[in-house]
Amino acid sequence: MVRPTRRRTVGDELRAGRTLGDAMEADFGHLAAGPFADDAFPSRLHDERVSAVLGLALGISFIACFLTGLVSHFAQQPLSLGFLSMPASPGWLYRVTQGVHVASGIAAIPLLMVKLWSVFPKLFAFPAVENKAQIVERVSIVPLVAGSIFQLFSGLANTARWYPWEFNFTVTHYWTAYVVIGALVAHIGAKVSITRRALSAEARRAPEPPGTGLSRRGLFVATGGAVAAVTLTTVGQTVRPLKDLAVLAPRRPDVGPQGVPVNKAAAGARVTELIADPGYTLTIDGRVERELKLGLDELRALPQHEADLAITCVEGWSAGAHWRGLRVRDLLAMAGAPEDAEVVVHSIQQRGAYRSSELNVPHARHADTLLALELNGEVLHVDHGYPIRLIAPNRPGVQQTKWVSRLEVI
């Protein structure tokens, strides 16, 4: 490790009259020993305390990301989930969990980048394993690292609607999450004693390792700065007071028709002609005493209710808005639906994975669950679901069905 004298640089050698080839050899020749040499990674930051602190931060962000991801997954499932079924209140819950999901994933990117750098020399450790357990441990690093990069990349790309792959994002991101979290649980078990030692009060008081360049504390400040930078430039897509800083976010919470972003436009959903039909009706059927068919004029003549509710996209943006329309529970009562009615909300859309959604009992009965006709004081824009859309508290945006044509009570 310790070299006896200061290494002369290429410049020193050239000034001393050596040829370029010899000068290069003198300065860089030792690199020929390759990354397996003892002194191949001389930075003082390849250090167990660095890896432990970054590992802890990364572990927390991954667990937050995983749990909020599960919330979002179950919020998008059909209703027969029992206690896993999404409550209708608090109305802000999904907005927070999904904001945390995307923000913690983005924050994990610099954490993972620096963490992998800090442990990179271990890839070339020799002897590669000390015991049987370490064979298992080193093998489980492969799905951990590959899966982590895969999840962060695919998640980030999805927020920007970039799909350079063939698989279905939602399904694949969900199942791969278990691969990563499983490998993480195994990794925590393998590293818990080193981590405890490296995070102890004694290790915290220990002096910085000798050497030049960034100190350990400096690296933590820089990594924290990187987390702050990527967060501040994106989180405004859901935290509105920070929207003007969100120059790298794929959405602005105030950019879109009527000042609200859109996930699927009317043209993309191929409903432009269907919703222009003057005979547009809303049907309420299924488990009801009397089927109803209501035209738009009849719907506008019914008592209207107002609510402030956020559209919260699974992709991490959200936008609060003021909605006006009919309470779903009033419509259910008109049709004579039972108290325990669950509702499938159908769109007039002919194609697309999200052309219907389901309301569980708490959502169907909530006073703020509306079939909205107006947004921010104007008739709904076609891209927001004109003439009628569902808007309910604490729900992913893809479940806020647009261009509603039918409430099917089940």
Next chain:
Amino acid sequence: MSTPARQAARDAPGGPLFWISNAIGMGILVFGVVGLLRHQDATVPLNVLKFLAGSLIAHDALFAPLVGLGSLVIVRLVPRRVRPALQGTLIISAAVVLISIPVLTGRGRNPNNPSILPGDYGTGLLQVLAVVWAVGVIAAIRALLRPPVADDPPRAGTLPPQNGW
């Protein structure tokens, strides 16, 4: 560094905690793999495998070696006092560049929905980098102006040089 091998041996994993967490972790991992395989119409496992392998190659064979090469150059060209500020600035810059790649591609843009990717992300990225580098320059100048203090590393020559990969 006289006992690196013994240290490594002491730190090698093992014990009941390791095996229990490994069993639980591998159970969760297998659950995920089975899920991926059972939904192969949606997950296209071969394509996923390609991206998983690509993730490893992109980091281990591309990104990490490039960082190493960059360090090799910086250690030789940049004055020692400026180096910490430069390292910090580069870490933050790399993070910001990495997270803006998907929006910079603009591949998600959709003519019938202008609320997707509404920004000019090239300009946005340059603005962010300008702020980051301005802070970096201030930190570097402060480091240059700061008088030497007791816990400063000694002058070059008395410490082993920082060469290597």
